[in-house]
Amino acid sequence: MLIGLLVxxxxxxxxxxxxxxxxxxxxxxxxxxxxxxxxxxxPVPHEEGGLPKELKEMFTEMLTMKRIFENRRGLWYFAYAxxxxxxxxxxxxxxxxxxGVSDLLAPGALPGGYQYLIAVVGGLGMISITVGTLALLxxxxxxxxxxxxxxxxxxLNLLFAFIVALTGLLSWILVDPMLIxxxxxIASLISFGAxxxxxxxxxxxxxxxxxxxLELFIAYVPFTRMLxxxxxxxxxxxxxxxxxxxxxxxxxxxxxxxxxxxxxxxDLYE
Amino acid sequence: xxxxxxxxxxxSKPSDEPLVRIAQEDLMPVPHLEEEPExxxxxxxxxxxxxxxxxxxxxxxxxxxxxEKALVERFLNGLRKLFSKNDNWTFLQPLALxxxxxxxxxxxxxxxxxxxSSGRKNIYEPPFRxxxxxxxxxxxxxxxxxxxxxxxxxxxxxxxxxxxxxxxxSYRCTICRRCAQICPMGVDNGLxxxxLRKLFSxxxxxxxxxxxxxxxxxxxxxxSSTGMNPDAFKGLVSFMEEDIKDRIGxxxxxxxxxxxxxxxxxxxxxxxxxxPENPEAFAVIFERAGVSWTLSSEQVGYDAVNYGVWYNDxxxxxxxxxxFEIANKLxxxxxxxxxxxxxxxxxxxxAERIVPSDKKIPVKSCLQIFDEIINSGKxxxxxxxxxxxxxxxDPCNMVRLSGIVEPQRRxxxxxxxxxxxxxxxxxxxxxxxxxxxxxxxxxxxxxxxxMKVSGRMKVKQIxxxxxxxxxxxxxxxxxxxxxxxxxxxxxxxxxxxxxKKYKITYGGLAELIVNAMPDIPGFLExxxx
Ligand code: SF4
Ligand code: SF4
Numbered sequence: 001m002l003i004g005l006l007v008x009x010x011x012x013x014x015x016x017x018x019x020x021x022x023x024x025x026x027x028x029x030x031x032x033x034x035x036x037x038x039x040x041x042x043p044v045p046h047e048e049g050g051l052p053k054e055l056k057e058m059f060t061e062m063l064t065m066k067r068i069f070e071n072r073r074g075l076w077y078f079a080y081a082x083x084x085x086x087x088x089x090x091x092x093x094x095x096x097x098x099x100g101v102s103d104l105l106a107p108g109a110l111p112g113g114y115q116y117l118i119a120v121v122g123g124l125g126m127i128s129i130t131v132g133t134l135a136l137l138x139x140x141x142x143x144x145x146x147x148x149x150x151x152x153x154x155x156l157n158l159l160f161a162f163i164v165a166l167t168g169l170l171s172w173i174l175v176d177p178m179l180i181x182x183x184x185x186i187a188s189l190i191s192f193g194a195x196x197x198x199x200x201x202x203x204x205x206x207x208x209x210x211x212x213x214l215e216l217f218i219a220y221v222p223f224t225r226m227l228x229x230x231x232x233x234x235x236x237x238x239x240x241x242x243x244x245x246x247x248x249x250x251x252x253x254x255x256x257x258x259x260x261x262x263x264x265x266x267d268l269y270e
Numbered sequence: 271x272x273x274x275x276x277x278x279x280x281x282s283k284p285s286d287e288p289l290v291r292i293a294q295e296d297l298m299p300v301p302h303l304e305e306e307p308e309x310x311x312x313x314x315x316x317x318x319x320x321x322x323x324x325x326x327x328x329x330x331x332x333x334x335x336x337x338e339k340a341l342v343e344r345f346l347n348g349l350r351k352l353f354s355k356n357d358n359w360t361f362l363q364p365l366a367l368x369x370x371x372x373x374x375x376x377x378x379x380x381x382x383x384x385x386x387s388s389g390r391k392n393i394y395e396p397p398f399r400x401x402x403x404x405x406x407x408x409x410x411x412x413x414x415x416x417x418x419x420x421x422x423x424x425x426x427x428x429x430x431x432x433x434x435x436x437x438x439x440s441y442r443c444t445i446c447r448r449c450a451q452i453c454p455m456g457v458d459n460g461l462x463x464x465x466l467r468k469l470f471s472x473x474x475x476x477x478x479x480x481x482x483x484x485x486x487x488x489x490x491x492x493x494s495s496t497g498m499n500p501d502a503f504k505g506l507v508s509f510m511e512e513d514i515k516d517r518i519g520x521x522x523x524x525x526x527x528x529x530x531x532x533x534x535x536x537x538x539x540x541x542x543x544x545x546p547e548n549p550e551a552f553a554v555i556f557e558r559a560g561v562s563w564t565l566s567s568e569q570v571g572y573d574a575v576n577y578g579v580w581y582n583d584x585x586x587x588x589x590x591x592x593x594f595e596i597a598n599k600l601x602x603x604x605x606x607x608x609x610x611x612x613x614x615x616x617x618x619x620x621a622e623r624i625v626p627s628d629k630k631i632p633v634k635s636c637l638q639i640f641d642e643i644i645n646s647g648k649x650x651x652x653x654x655x656x657x658x659x660x661x662x663x664d665p666c667n668m669v670r671l672s673g674i675v676e677p678q679r680r681x682x683x684x685x686x687x688x689x690x691x692x693x694x695x696x697x698x699x700x701x702x703x704x705x706x707x708x709x710x711x712x713x714x715x716x717x718x719x720x721m722k723v724s725g726r727m728k729v730k731q732i733x734x735x736x737x738x739x740x741x742x743x744x745x746x747x748x749x750x751x752x753x754x755x756x757x758x759x760x761x762x763x764x765x766x767x768x769x770k771k772y773k774i775t776y777g778g779l780a781e782l783i784v785n786a787m788p789d790i791p792g793f794l795e796x797x798x799x
Binding site: 154 | 275276277278344347348351354355356357359360361362363364366367368370371372373374375376377378380381392397398401405414418420421422423424425447450451452453454455456457458461471472473474475490582584587588591592595619620622623624625626627630669670671672673675697
């Protein structure tokens, strides 16, 4: 019970806070790097259709993983199961949030069918991630050409995601098929305890285990390359499609390369 | 097929034999190429003095005997500088992102013509050399790597074997960046190649002599990477004016050092020596269009080449600074880069953030200018003058990397009759195999690798673009608006004997425009040289 409370109450906030702080540190590290030389790749969508085209390109890639679909179909099925599952879980989180807010402010305002939507979206998301991560893990462990690139931590990351999803899936099937408790849990979190935590969340070992693992995972993600969703923003918008003209970089920096030690970039002539 | 998988750790192991061998039966088949020269890397000749143990070929030729401790130390210094903002403000942000966020999904590998042509040798996979750099970076420069070791970095051992092989491996990629075009993350493994080359060159002084000593160093000192000094250049200009007269009977001037004109035109100086008809054609087009332009005879001012863009940001910067100084002195309105892909990218794209704001002058590619001129109707053109089959090679630097895609196509449609695209083309084109300096790197046994591996995809594309007319006794013209691509395509045609077999030749774009001028006697001479 105490562990359950700790996990459900305090660690939930902690995980989100760690995630946010580490992500901000990481992102600001990239953002504060000096302006690089132009190194774009054409076609550059904003040159053809402005910001709307750029956003369209970006979201199509994010939502469909088109580049993998077109160039490595075999991998796409697994990778998309994983990422599509994550998108479903994000959608689920939004649904839970809306449900939680509405339960707090105007109980009964949402139709009863809303809970079915929560159950279907959440359940599908969990199935999808479980299958996707397991398939990716097997592929990475068995394919010689992929194995070249993997460090042990890469397996760990996939395994971690798999276990989080699997415990979630089992909790859903065995404990709460309608996924009512997550909605109550979210309501309690966003009201800072004004509404009660659902009983299963603090007492059912499987649910506690799942929640604890999920929180660990959330806090762990920003330390790994799984944070690539922020990285991708920079790689697409700040490099691949960055054609902003008229700028000059930091040519007053002093050089320490053996070849030109002590000179400034602006003074390089001979 | 020999699909031996090389591990990252294999690169650190001592061996007398190459880790990978290129074998004819593994190479990508090329239709219509029934016979081809036999492979003969002649490893025995080089193995005594050089490290040939990557793939049996040498682009740089790193000596076998090195003082290991010092080498490793210097490499690590270079690695640190690569990730420091003072030393690498030019590319730190992309480098850091690409090092952190490759998903190792291998989506990009099939996009690489070198990997495919070689028969899928995994050391040529785009992320392979990046993974080596990534592991070294994590192991030596990150706290997680220092704390958790190979659990987070993956196995890697930094020693002389690895350094020598990695140096060679950084010259098995043409930085065509086709792989980056399809990476779902936006990771650019071509840039990783580029950064590795910089580390080797800027810190360790390891680079192909054609790029450095005979390339940028000679250019800065003498005026051109060809070794041509200003007097020799002026002599060539007079020669070209006479040559125009001989060819088409017209007096056409090639203005030198004229101040205050609209365009300073800078060619790849290789054109003056190997293909003077190309700069000559420029002069004819400009004269007809009434353009006010000039060439510069100042050192560096007559050679647009900037090999720095492939291997060394310091050399890149020097050449850019010198070029803009010349343009400022001449007080021209725009700088126009001739038919040279890498120079176009260097000056039209990359230079911008190096040039101080008070020295900025707009830069354009000659293709954009020709397109404007033709569009304005200033030239009378008869496409039937160019009635032979023509295909267009897209230089990576012009198309995928500088976004100049349609001008050359509009021009070809206005001045030729049988223009056929290669496939794939435009921003998904394949490199000629001579990119990033390879076209001018014939040392040791590297030429064979260029012909058999990196250029193989282009040969396949050229033959398939002409497949319906291969049997016809007509000249087939590969139009390559880039000096380096032209050099590589010339060498490929020669190596595979395509002129004799199929009457395939090659040339630039400006020549085709002049050849389409109805009142001028034929400008093109169809011989293969
Ligand atoms: S570079 Fe991109 S496509 Fe290639 S393995 Fe890395 S993430 Fe995948
Ligand atoms: S840049 Fe080009 S040659 Fe280099 S790895 Fe990528 S596709 Fe291959």
